[in-house]
Amino acid sequence: MTQAEGGATPRERYRAQVRAEIKERAWEQIATAGASALSLNAIAKQMGMSGPALYRYFRGRDELITELVRDAYRSLADAVGAAAKDGAEVAALAHALREWALADPHRYFLVYGTPVPGYHAPDDITAIASEIMALLLDACAGAVGPADAGATPFGTHLEENREWAGGHPAPPAALHRALAFWTRLHGVLSLELAGHFTGMRFDPAQLFAAEVDALAGPPGARGA
Amino acid sequence: MTQAEGGATPRERYRAQVRAEIKERAWEQIATAGASALSLNAIAKQMGMSGPALYRYFRGRDELITELVRDAYRSLADAVGAAAKDGAEVAALAHALREWALADPHRYFLVYGTPVPGYHAPDDITAIASEIMALLLDACAGAVGPADAGATPFGTHLEENREWAGGHPAPPAALHRALAFWTRLHGVLSLELAGHFTGMRFDPAQLFAAEVDALAGPPGARGA
DNA sequence: GTCCTTGCGTTAGAACCTATAACGAACGCA
DNA sequence: TGCGTTCGTTATAGGTTCTAACGCAAGGAC
Structure with missing residues (x-):
């Protein structure tokens, strides 16, 4: 373009x-x-x-869709990257993520939705995913509180398998926090976008905000 | 059948x-x-x-799929119901959910995956969803800790919009906990089943367990 | 400016799919 | 034994992806 x-x-x-x-x-x-x-x-x-x-x-429908997935990932990485530019607060990334998802729900599902059985993402796409994860790890590493000292069982497990962080020098608590950020916010967003909250009267934005709040606080709270 | x-x-x-x-x-x-x-x-x-x-x-492909979705929901409700029979620990429900999801990932995505744009679930299916939510609320209401006293902002918001709980007499903290249970575990499960963790070396089961642990502890932890 | 190659868009066609219409046969009930 | 409902069939319409073969036009080379 x-x-x-x-x-x-x-x-x-x-x-x-x-x-x-x-x-x-x-x-x-x-x-x-x-x-x-x-x-x-x-x-x-x-x-x-x-x-x-x-x-x-x-080449065919598949290649077009793969291209669209690539663009969607790129767009998400840019959105998150822009939010991470300055303050780099975890909440800022979360807000950027939600904005990006609400702007085009189908684009979100193209990235995080039901996978096509045979499909395997090419390397450059997984590279963009790693890029996003790196941004997230930066933000999480910057927000390590004093309460993060106690090692959780999962924290030690992450310490042993931290290749996915791509050599990022984040403490285990930050790794855990980044993973929780990803899975929890995806949980709220995907259910909201899929319409599973329609009918229930509460405001999804407030549930999302509550999750972000919890994320900003203790990471593995009460673990061990 | x-x-x-x-x-x-x-x-x-x-x-x-x-x-x-x-x-x-x-x-x-x-x-x-x-x-x-x-x-x-x-x-x-x-x-x-x-x-x-x-x-x-x-009548057509749509009606068959709707029927399958209904059966999937029914199956999930039965699985969760069986786990809730005795002790009714929140962790037991979580374990049942994960077992059910791993047993047939595509069935999970049929229920919680990318929605079809035009589709609207018939009433009896949403009724089963409510049934599952009721089981979850039971378990969460039974696990209200002393730390749940402090009202979080989202807790009061839920207190004001609790119609979705179907008249269930659960305190706001339990409502919040049930919602967090749903969204967080869905977050981990859907990313795992979609294959977003492949390549990263950590064990998804342990991440799931960590989330369940966090859930068993403070619900809105650090909210306000 | 002229040729030649490359690439673009076309139509035709194969192999799928969902879904409807019309027909004949089989089945169950009285 | 007869009759009506229902089932399974074939034919057909319209949709999809994708391949193959053809003609034309545009660009580059000289």
Whole structure:
């Protein structure tokens, strides 16, 4: 999208532009009907082209979706990164995450929703995921309270298996806090976005805020 | 499945039996390829029938899936109910939930996974969901610690909007704890089942256990 | 400016899918 | 034994992804 004009040859520029427009339409479809309803045929028709033309630009439906997942991850990393720029408070990251999720629920589900059985994310996507995790670890390492001294059972387990942190020099309590941040906020967000709270009258934002509050306090609270 | 033999007329018995077999095959397909790959045609072919025959038994793909969702909810309610029978410890419910989820991940995603845009669950399904919530509230109400006295901001918000608890006489702290139970354990389970922990070396079971531990302790810990 | 190559978009078609319509046969009930 | 309901069939319409083969047009080379 940004480097569409940076292409060398006219053909490459045109190609990049068409690819961008295809993804644009794809995002529109996903925003309204979800990823499962994404139809290459419909996109082509919408663009005034006839069906198989799109296969010049994407190997197939899977490759397009993989590209969209990549963009979604990139977008999330940017959103979280922007929030982590200054203060780097854990609550700020949480807020950025929620904003990003509410802005386009289907995009959230594209990243964190029900996985496709055969699908395995390519390396560059998992790299972006690690990048997000690093931001989270930074924030969590910066917020280690004095109460984090006591080692929890899970803390020691994490100490022994901390390869996933990619060499990040965070204490076990921070590792645990980062993991809890991820799983707890995903828990609230995914249930909210999936509509499991509709009917129940309480405000999901306040439940989310309560979880963020708990996260800002004790990490493994009462563990051991 | 159970009441297949309770039918009055031979026709009804046969019909119930065929419906049961269709659902059986559907579950097999879902277990291997997920709900999105469920094909009425394939089921029919597998049963030696030709395509449209299944429409005598289900209005369409949607009705079959709705039925499967209903069965999944029922199964979850039974599993949780069985665990709540005796001691009624919160940890026991958590363990039952995890067992149920790991037994068939795709079944879990059928209930808690990415929602289909147009779909709205029928009343009897939401009723089962309420039933599960009631079991959870029972367990949480029985585990109110002395530390739960202090009213958190979210606790008072829940006190004001407690219709979703269906008149359950649980203190606000128990309501909060039940909600946290649901969202936190779903957070860990769904990320684990979706494969977001693969590559990271830690044991998901221990993270789950740590969350259960935290749940058994302070509910809104440090809120306010 | 002219040729030649490369790539784009087309139509045709195979193999799926859901879903409806119309027909014939079998089954159960009286 | 007859009759009506229900079942399973085939045919059909319309949708999807994706491959193959063809023609045209645009870019680069000279």
